[in-house]
Each structure stands twice: as C-alpha cells, then as structure tokens.
Amino acid sequence: MTEQPIPLARRVAEADETMIRTMYDLAEQQSGDLVRLEIGEPDFDTPAHVIDAAARAARAGATHYTPNAGVPQLREAIAEKMERDHGLVTDPSEVVAAAGATEALFLTLLTTADVGDEVVIPTPAWPQYRLQVQLVGATPVEVPLSAAEGFDLDADRVIDAIGDETACVVLNSPSNPTSRVSDPEVVDGIVDAAAEHDAVVVLDEVYASLDYAGDGRSLAADRAADNVVVINACSKQYAMTGWRLGWLVAPVHLAAAAIKLHPGTSSCPSSLSQHGAVAALTGPQDDAEAMARAFRERRDYVLQRVEEIPALSCPTPEGGFYAFLDVRALDGTSFEVASRLLKSHGVVTVPGEGFGAGGEGFVRVSFASGMDELEAGFDRIARMVRDELA
Template identity: 50%
Template structure:
C-alpha cells in the first residue's frame, strides 16, 4: 500500500461529509461572519437545568449509567411522549441516546438489513441517507414538489413502499423546509408502511418548535408496533452541547438498540441525563419563551425576504429555517452560498446539502439572535443589489 486511500474502508473513502459542515468550517476561517448556516439555538440552556446538572455532578453522579439510560429520565421521557405528543409508550420503550443523531443511527441499525430499502421524502436532512448506507441499506428518495411547498405527497411515498422496505423516515416539522406535514398524509404513509411490515421512523427533534395548530406527533399517527420516535433535547431545549436525545418505540426494537449501543457508546453522560431530567420536569416557561422568540423571528425573516428580489422562501410552519428559492441567481446553490460568504460574509447552507431536490435553494437559519438576523439580511440585501 502506497497511498492513504488504500488503507481506508470503502465506507470511509466514499463518505463525503455534509455540506452543512463544509460551510461551517469555511465560515470558521473568516472574520466578521454572520452565521445563518447552522441550526444552533442562540439561547443558553436555562439556569435551572444547568444548576441541576452541576448539583448532580457535585453529588457524585459522574459514573456509568445503564445503557438504556437513567430510570427516572426514561420515565419522564415516556410521560412527556404520552402527555405532550399522544405517543403510547412507557419507560421500557425508551432508550436515552447521545443526541438525536445516535437515536436515528440505533433505529436504523436495529431494523435495516443489508440491501433493504429506506424511503426518504426529499429534500431531507443529510444524515438520513448517510446513516441508511452505513447500516447497509439503500436510500429510496421521493422528491416532493416545490409547487406544493414541499408538502408530503402521500401517494408518491406510498408508491415507493414495497416488501423490500425496512422503514420510511419522516421529519415533522421538517428540516430544511419547516413544513408540518398534514396529519392525514402522515397517517396514510404510516399505515402503508405497517402493511408492508416496515417502520415509520418519526424524526421529532423540532416538535416543540411548531407555530401553527397542534403539536401532535407523527409518531402518534401510526400503529405503535411499527413506529419509532427519534427525539432530542438539542433544539427545543437549547441543549445542543449536552448531546442528549432518545429513541422510543416497541420494546423489542429498543432492546436491540440497547445491545448495539453497548458496542458503540455504552451510555449517555450521567451529568447530561440529570440536565435532561430537569428540563422535562422543571419550569417550562423558559422553553416557551424561546418558541415565542422564534415565532417573532420567523415573522421578521418572512417580512425581509418579501422585500428582496430573487429570494422566495417556503413559509415555515415549524423548526427555525427558511428554505429559499434562489434559482434565478447565476450558478448552483453551492456557488451562490460561497459567493455570499466570500463577498458579504454571510454563511448559509446550499440546498444540495439536502439532496438533489434542494438544488436552486438556500437554507437560512433564524435560530440566531435578532441583531445577527437583521445584519444577515442587510448583507443579503447588499449582495442582491449588486446582481
């Protein structure tokens, strides 16, 4: 062996990484950048959560926990799922994970066989297809229509479900578009998946960040025996750095995830788990205030884009992103994102980070503070004025 690539597995050598992180790293190397590329709440974790974690650490809660997670936290998660989201699960159907990313990985590793298919409505979060492939499965992308604002086309998704399908992944509210898929469409997809003995993997990490209507969980709309719920403290609780999430579903799948996890990460941070328990069982007002702030920033971002030429956003019903059509500008979405970064110092995410269906779009995050958001739009306005 003479070259580095020959020492790598085919899996490692074929992995290109996320364009989200490409923009993140490029922005890191530039001074005076307005960061709108990452879904990172600008809020600090509320004080009562931090204090609970600190007290736990001082009290000696610095040791391994069960691979499933702390009993009290699993019970609190199950109670939250039943009460807030209508998901019929108890503590035995919950495993605490290192963020939603590990929850998704454990779900797929537990139900996807090599060569089996996983159906992904697209544009979709970049990790879905990558994790399907790491599990040995084959992503089956179903492009959603921009004319319908990328709403869920149940018929198109159902058409791609077959006896080779292991799972269908639905994110609601969605990343990158912010759409909250219609309940009847989600129910139809869940029923079709169950008919083929395939799981609905419901990515719920943005479920607290819903601005219109109810917060009914996608995981509540299917047969509980064929639904896996992926969730996280990161977005709705401003706890990205704590790396804490959960997977909920049938006990046999959770038990399988438990065994697989012993070979990967063993357990989540004990201190972080105490923080999560405080987040779920303590005062909820700080989290509700965050949602109100995001709602205001969404309105501001939509007002600003309405005044700008060449930018046409999908009106988001949840999450904290604007998915903006910029196809009238010269070049690919990556070209536009790079020019915006280099010429005006604004970092956004090219739509192709979310699959080919995202070409011609940019994703802008309004999770940042109001001042930064305003500065970003001022620079975007300057960028467009020169076109």
C-alpha cells in the same frame, strides 16, 4: 512514517461530505466580518436549573455507567413529556435514551435495517439520514418532493418508493430544511403502506416543540402502530445541543432490540446529561417557552424580510428554525449562490443541494441566530440580490 497512508475503510470514501460541513470549512478559511446563518442550534444557553441539576448529580456521585436504556427516572420523565407536550401516550419501557437524536436515529437504523436493505428518505432532508443509512450498509432511496408544491409530503411518491426491500422510511416534521409540518393523514397513509411491507416509519420530531402552526402534537399521537418509531431530544427545545441527549420511543420489542445494541455504540448517554435532562423535562418550562417565543418572533421577522425581496420566496416556516429560500431567480446552482453570498457578502448559508435531490435551487438560512445577525444577514442578502438583478 511510510509514504503511503494506511488505507481506510471503503465507507469513508463512499460517504458524502455534508454540505453543512463544506460551508463551515469555507467560512473558517474566510477572513473578515461574517454573518453566520448556517448554524442549526439555538444561540441561547441551557437553562440554569438544568446545569445546577447536572452539577449536583456529579457531586452526588452520578459519574458511572447507567443502564443502556437510560436511568429509570429519565425514561419516566420522557414518557410523561411525550404525553404532556406531544399527546403521545407511551410507557417508559418503550423509551430508550441515547446520545442525542442522532444516536437514537442510528440505533433505530441499526435495529431495523440490514446490509443491502433500502431506506426511503423524502428530500430535501437533513443530510445525516443519508450518511447514517450508508454507515449501516443500507441503500438510501431519495424521493424528491416538489418545490412547486411547497415541499408537501407527497404520499403517492413516497408509497411508490416503498417495496419489499424497504426496511424504513424516515420522515421529519417539522422539517429541516423546509420547516414544513406534515399532514397527519398523509403520514398515516405512509405508515399503512410501510406496514404492508413490514417496514418501519421513523418520525424525527426534534423540532416538534417549535410548532408555529399547531400545538406540537406528535404525528404518531393518534394512532396505535407497531411500525412507528418517534425520535426527539432535549437539544433544540432546551438549548442542550452539546449535552447529547435524545431518545427513541418504539414498540417494546423494538426498544428492547435497540437496548441490546446500545453497548456497541455508546452504552448510554452521559449520566450527567441524563440528570440534566430530568431537570429540563420535569422542571420549570419558562426558559423553554421564552426561547420558543423568540424563535417565533425571528420567524416572523425573517418572513417579513423575505417578502421585501421580490425575487426571493420561501415556504412559510411552520416549525423549527429554518427558512428555505428559493434562489432560482439568481444565476447558478445553489452552491454557487451560497458561495457568492459567502465570498462577496460574508453571509454563511447552506446550499439546498446539500439536502438531497429535492433541494437544488434553494439555500437554507437558519434563524437560530439572534436578531442582530438576522438583520445584518438579510441586509446583505437583499444587497446581493439587488446588485445581481440590476
């Protein structure tokens, strides 16, 4: 072994470490009884009929590569689901299955953004958008949304950031981390402005099935736009995060371009996951509905607990499973507050600064964890706030 390690590609140093990972690592180093409220995945297991379908498919020999766009029955099942659950009328030829929403997003960026292009991201936002934009060699342009306005998607600010260098605008509704749902008219305005600059609007709707304020309708449902790509996945709705199964729905020429590039990323999602996904999308929906009801109950519980702590507040979560707590009444940055919560009280959260410029002053608490965790977590958060402000 040489003394000097082999030099790595510049993008490794240039990529930001995600704060979710930083907190995860800090939590791993800490001993004692921890309450994990940083995790963005359902604590439920995948419904049994989905697991059975994947096992049957494996035994029947579905252990080979599939078409780059996914097996035909999955593309059909996705198209039907998008219309049934989200009001988005689409054709299987516009659907590309991918290894989770994450790969569907990455394929979309690879397909639409050249090196040096700009990608507009309203923040606070899921940090992987920024990382993926960096990986394709484009430049993330963050548009901080206003905490005072409850992180409403602000059309004027987003449109101001769109120019001739813009390849994409990434919107996420319901949002991770704010759990706000965007106003369809505001999104329409952004789609029109993007079209004037030949830019694509990527609508990440992975939490659309957990829509407490509405009916999960896609923001792309009521308009025919040839510059919109919708992203969704089985991950959150069917508790299938580990299966890595998501998709994009795009105008057919864009879908064809993503299919062309797919051999360069994963070729196709796991064939077994694809067969499991067909069962999830076309089979009984009772488990998914029961999980959605549980998330709604947890959302109500969390809101009640936040209301009981006068120094804290959060935008009412309209979808998804996050409460974005305003901790500006406490001392220090969001990272310092989250660090004290972890080190002194054993509660793991994610500092808002990890979600981009708009997130400072907040910490994200996930209610994907069960009621016992939430109760213990909020008891400790309440104690810390009481002690610090006494």
